[in-house]
Amino acid sequence: MPPYFLQHYSEFSSEAKQLSKQWLTQLILYGGMSHFCRWFVGRVTMRTIQERKTKIIMIHFDILTLFPDMLSAYFEDSILKRAQENQLIQIGLHNIRDYTTDKHHIVDDTPFGGGGGMVMKPDPLFRAIESVRADNTHVIFFSPQGRVFNQSIAQELSQRGNLLLVCGRYEGVDERVRETLIDEELSIGDYVLTGGELPAMVLVDAVSRLIPGVLGAEHGAAQDSHATGLLEHPHYTRPANFRGMEVPDVLLSGHHANIDQWRRQESLRRTWQRRPDMLERAALSKADKKFLVQLKQQAPPAEDADG
Numbered sequence: 454m455p456p457y458f459l460q461h462y463s464e465f466s467s468e469a470k471q472l473s474k475q476w477l478t479q480l481i482l483y484g485g486m487s488h489f490c491r492w493f494v495g496r497v498t499m500r501t502i503q504e505r506k507t508k509i510i511m512i513h514f515d516i517l518t519l520f521p522d523m524l525s526a527y528f529e530d531s532i533l534k535r536a537q538e539n540q541l542i543q544i545g546l547h548n549i550r551d552y553t554t555d556k557h558h559i560v561d562d563t564p565f566g567g568g569g570g571m572v573m574k575p576d577p578l579f580r581a582i583e584s585v586r587a588d589n590t591h592v593i594f595f596s597p598q599g600r601v602f603n604q605s606i607a608q609e610l611s612q613r614g615n616l617l618l619v620c621g622r623y624e625g626v627d628e629r630v631r632e633t634l635i636d637e638e639l640s641i642g643d644y645v646l647t648g649g650e651l652p653a654m655v656l657v658d659a660v661s662r663l664i665p666g667v668l669g670a671e672h673g674a675a676q677d678s679h680a681t682g683l684l685e686h687p688h689y690t691r692p693a694n695f696r697g698m699e700v701p702d703v704l705l706s707g708h709h710a711n712i713d714q715w716r717r718q719e720s721l722r723r724t725w726q727r728r729p730d731m732l733e734r735a736a737l738s739k740a741d742k743k744f745l746v747q748l749k750q751q752a753p754p755a756e757d758a759d760g
């Protein structure tokens with residue numbers, strides 16, 4: 454209230470005093486109401502956000518390993534850390550050794566029939582898998598003998614709610630574990646690693662980034678290589694001229710239709726040069742096919758691909 458008003462209040466006529474009292478009451482009333490309304494709307498909005506958060510479709514990864522620390526470092530950083538904080542994914546790490554019952558927590562033994570190497574004993578694995586899995590859990594064992602993991606398997610797995618990943622070590626697991634408890638065996642490529650921990654990180658990473666909200670809204674996982682059936686087009690960022698190397702003019706033009714066409718054609722060019730096998734399965738428009746015909750007439754693939 455301005456000091457002038459207070460200083461001269463006693464000089465006001467009774468009518469003016471009455472009027473100013475009314476204004477003051479209304480001011481307090483409306484002020485209070487608007488404050489209440491803002492508070493109320495804020496509360497309702499917060500509750501809606503919280504409710505929405507709890508309704509987000511989430512994927513739960515459980516990982517059985519002998520080396521949980523190897524995995525935790527990777528999952529506690531960057532995008533996967535944020536995805537867990539935002540409750541889009543959950544990752545549970547379980548040490549297989551915790552499911553042993555003997556004094557020395559032994560998880561492996563020599564193979565029947567002799568020969569080198571050790572085999573993961575069935576008992577700790579049975580105990581671990583049976584205690585961690587839920588009814589709808591899909592149990593995956595990593596093995597160089599499994600189906601080779603790719604983008605469409607990642608897509609398929611991103612639709613599941615619960616995945617239990619079993620990381621092998623030594624020569625692998627006792628065959629009875631594989632036969633009884635494993636739904637699927639996955640390999641990450643035709644080479645042999647020392648354990649299933651790297652494959653588990655690969656799978657969790659590839660599957661998580663397909664879950665809506667895990668990548669920033671501006672990044673479309675749908676545009677990545679393999680997701681479209683093609684390899685992605687090249688990318689450039691500032692400066693437009695780096696050591697005399699120029700960014701293609703079209704990308705600086707601001708003409709979105711031309712940029713889209715350039716990206717599509719570069720994507721086709723790259724796929725034809727590096728992975729022509731992918732073109733046989735890709736969904737191609739008439740314009741794509743016409744562009745490929747022109748490309749093939751110009752020159753053979755520059756970089757040889759083996760597949």
Ligand SMILES: C[S@@+](CC[C@H](N)C(=O)[O-])C[C@H]1O[C@@H](n2cnc3c(N)ncnc32)[C@H](O)[C@@H]1O
Nearest residue numbers: 595596597621624625640641645646647648649
């Ligand atoms: C040394 S490997 C065992 C290989 C096994 N003796 C064989 O020849 O099939 C130990 C563990 O590493 C993991 N592993 C190795 N290479 C892998 C690959 N390419 N993909 C997925 N997992 C792999 C598996 O969990 C496997 O049980």
